[in-house]
Amino acid sequence: MITSKLFLVSDETSVNLDNEDILSINLLDDVFEKDFPVLLDSVIIVGFLTKEDEDPDQAILWLTIYNNNISLKKQSIRADFKGKSIYGLIIHAREISIIEEGSLDFVLSNQMGDEMDRYAISVHHGELLHEIETPVPPM
Numbered sequence: 156m157i158t159s160k161l162f163l164v165s166d167e168t169s170v171n172l173d174n175e176d177i178l179s180i181n182l183l184d185d186v187f188e189k190d191f192p193v194l195l196d197s198v199i200i201v202g203f204l205t206k207e208d209e210d211p212d213q214a215i216l217w218l219t220i221y222n223n224n225i226s227l228k229k230q231s232i233r234a235d236f237k238g239k240s241i242y243g244l245i246i247h248a249r250e251i252s253i254i255e256e257g258s259l260d261f262v263l264s265n266q267m268g269d270e271m272d273r274y275a276i277s278v279h280h281g282e283l284l285h286e287i288e289t290p291v292p293p294m
Contacts, residue, residue, distance in 0.1 A: 157214055157234070157265065159272035160241075161203040164261050186259065186278045195251040200261055202244035202272070204234060212236045216271070217264040218246060222278070223257040256280045 167181040183198060200218065216232040228251065236242045253259060259276040 157204055157206045157210055157216075157271070159202055159263055160205055161201070162261075162263055162272035162274055163201055164274045164276060165199045165201060166197075167199070183276055186253065186276055187281055188253065188256075188278070189281070191256065191280070192252050192254050195253055195259075197247060197249045198251065200244070200246040200248060200274075202263065204236075204242045204244060205240055206236055206242070208240070210236075212238060215266045217266075217268070218248075219262045219264065220248065220251055221258075221260040221262065222252075222254050225254060227251060227254075253278055 164183050165181055166183045186195065204216075206214075212235060214234045214236075216234055218228075218230045218232055219226055220228045228248065230246070230248075232244065232246065234242050234244070251259075256278045259278050261274045261276075262270055263272045264270050
């Protein structure tokens with residue numbers, strides 16, 4: 156059975172193009188927005204899948220993105236293990252429309268629709284950083 160060993164979402168990821176090694180990841184765990192709906196320009200989904208020797212080398216998986224259980228995007232993924240027991244997954248998802256505050260969930264499912272893994276991001280109404288007024292001493 157194919158299983159997910161790591162599944163996360165990043166707003167910035169650096170990858171070595173020569174060997175596809177991941178160099179750095181900036182995890183995305185909260186989104187703060189003033190108004191809804193809002194467009195999230197892009198995210199990177201990173202995962203590692205493993206399989207048993209008796210499992211086929213190729214599998215069709217599904218990535219579904221939800222905002223509070225409302226399906227926003229669904230994409231098929233063709234995983235080709237090429238005779239190996241581990242498969243690295245890197246997906247660049249663009250233009251995700253967040254409808255309302257709450258939760259933004261990235262769900263990885265097998266071909267039968269069974270959930271394999273989930274990464275949840277909290278979506279908040281408001282600003283992450285607030286201006287701090289520092290009094291300027293008189294000169």
